[in-house]
Amino acid sequence: MELDVLIDRAKKNDREAQAELFKKYKDTLYFISLKYCRNQEDAEDNLQDAFVTIFSSIRKYKGRGSFEGWMKRITIYKAIDRYKNQKEVPVPEVRVSEGGSTEIEDSIEAIPLGILLQHIQELPDQYRMVFNLYQMDNHSHKEIANLLSISESTSKSNYHRAKLILRERLAPKTKNLSITKP
Amino acid sequence: MNTKKDIGKLIAERLGEETVIADERQWDLIETRLNEKKKKRRWFLLGLLFLLLGGAGFLFLSDPSEKEIVVEPISSETEAAKNNPVSEDNKVTSISEEKEAEKENLEAIQESEPDVKVAEEKTSFKKKTKTAYKKPKLPDTTTVVKTTYHYYNMSTGEEINTDKKEVIDSLLHPEKKENKIIKDSLHE
Numbered sequence: 001m002e003l004d005v006l007i008d009r010a011k012k013n014d015r016e017a018q019a020e021l022f023k024k025y026k027d028t029l030y031f032i033s034l035k036y037c038r039n040q041e042d043a044e045d046n047l048q049d050a051f052v053t054i055f056s057s058i059r060k061y062k063g064r065g066s067f068e069g070w071m072k073r074i075t076i077y078k079a080i081d082r083y084k085n086q087k088e089v090p091v092p093e094v095r096v097s098e099g100g101s102t103e104i105e106d107s108i109e110a111i112p113l114g115i116l117l118q119h120i121q122e123l124p125d126q127y128r129m130v131f132n133l134y135q136m137d138n139h140s141h142k143e144i145a146n147l148l149s150i151s152e153s154t155s156k157s158n159y160h161r162a163k164l165i166l167r168e169r170l171a172p173k174t175k176n177l178s179i180t181k182p
Numbered sequence: 183m184n185t186k187k188d189i190g191k192l193i194a195e196r197l198g199e200e201t202v203i204a205d206e207r208q209w210d211l212i213e214t215r216l217n218e219k220k221k222k223r224r225w226f227l228l229g230l231l232f233l234l235l236g237g238a239g240f241l242f243l244s245d246p247s248e249k250e251i252v253v254e255p256i257s258s259e260t261e262a263a264k265n266n267p268v269s270e271d272n273k274v275t276s277i278s279e280e281k282e283a284e285k286e287n288l289e290a291i292q293e294s295e296p297d298v299k300v301a302e303e304k305t306s307f308k309k310k311t312k313t314a315y316k317k318p319k320l321p322d323t324t325t326v327v328k329t330t331y332h333y334y335n336m337s338t339g340e341e342i343n344t345d346k347k348e349v350i351d352s353l354l355h356p357e358k359k360e361n362k363i364i365k366d367s368l369h370e
Contacts, residue, residue, distance in 0.1 A: 013220070015213065022209050030204035035197070047204060051212045056219060103186040108193065113200050116193065135190045136197065159190075167189040 007067060011058050018055050025068065026051075029075045035132050036079035038121050046082055050075040076137065080147060083125050101167070108170055119169050123162050130155050131162035 006024075009017030029050055033043035053074055061070055108116070120128060129148060133139040134155070139147070141155040148155070331350045333342040344350065352358075 015216075018216070019209055019213075022212065023206070026204040026206070026208065027201055031197075031200070031202045034202060044205070044208065047208060048212050048215065051208075052215050052219065055212075055216055101186075103188055108189075108196055111196075113197075113202075116196065120193070131190070135194050163188070163190050166193065170189065 003067060004063075007058065007061065010055060021054075022051060025071055028068065029071060032072060032075045033079060034117055035120055035136060036076060036129065037082065038125070038128075042082065046075065046079050049082075050078045053078060072137075076133070080129060083129055084148075086125070103167075111170065116170075119166060123165060126150070127158050127162035127165070130158040131166075134159050 006017045006020050010021055026047070030043065030047050033046040033050070034040070037043040037046050050071070054071055057074075061067065120131070123131060126148065130144055133144045133147065134141065141152045141159070144150075144155045145152045150158075328345065331344050331347055333344070333350050333353055334340070335353075342349065342353070
């Protein structure tokens with residue numbers, strides 16, 4: 001069935017059409033949730049929240065821009081709300097040298113997806129949000145500053161520190177993996 | 183040999199190629215939440231409707247006359263004419279004006295028939311209301327009730343028929359000074 005028809009039916013609270021749209025986009029939105037949330041449980045909750053909001057406010061979607069993009073934005077904003085409403089979980093202090101390089105020699109292709117996601121999820125909340133918004137979803141630091149109610153310089157600093165943390169945690173794994181490679 | 187690459191870009195590239203699969207059972211939970219939301223919205227709308235109906239009912243049941251009182255005492259015909267330059271039938275006037283008009287009418291009748299004395303005025307004025315109303319057409323003739331007083335003394339056989347009440351009063355209460363004069367003049 002065509003997407004426009006599904007959207008029109010979903011606007012009329014047609015559960016079948018809504019279920020179809022869920023099936024069509026659940027994986028994409030779940031992946032976004034996994035990147036923005038602290039763990040799998042949070043990501044699943046965020047996915048539910050996002051879909052409930054999407055179907056409750058689908059009448060507001062007027063066809064400007066892609067439907068997928070509209071849904072992605074809702075999912076990201078839901079995760080940001082979740083992060084803003086949740087208490088910051090104290091994370092063990094990560095010692096990273098501010099002047100250190102964020103570049104890596106080895107490829108990270110061999111690192112399993114689950115481990116990669118886990119390292120992103122383990123970033124401090126604000127670092128994770130900034131890293132995802134800037135690196136994955138191409139937001140500017142100005143936009144991020146507005147979204148997270150922080151300054152632009154804080155956003156830049158958070159992004160840099162997030163990369164330092166990831167490099168420190170992922171670099172040994174690439175070496176280990178490259179050693180074990182046949 | 184690998185060249186150095188930014189870790190951020192590497193992660194973005196790597197994740198760009200990947201996909202994950204979300205559990206389909208999530209839909210059941212989403213559907214349940216959507217149904218709950220729908221129920222809540224229904225109750226909210228129902229509550230709103232009751233509130234609106236209640237408000238409308240209250241406004242409807244409250245005394246509308248208090249809100250539409252038009253107190254417009256019109257003392258004279260000239261004023262009425264000034265304020266309402268409309269035809270005679272549609273002229274709005276006050277009760278006092280009507281009374282005046284009726285009195286004038288009665289006087290005119292009395293002048294034309296000087297022998298007839300109005301014993302009782304049986305007029306029926308409408309209750310004075312706060313709202314102004316249409317002036318009814320005045321009757322062409324006014325009904326005049328003529329009362330005849332009849333006196334008969336059983337012991338003397340004296341019989342008098344008169345339309346003057348004071349004559350009968352002088353016979354019944356002769357002790358009063360003014361009645362005595364009338365009584366004497368009667369027997370002269």
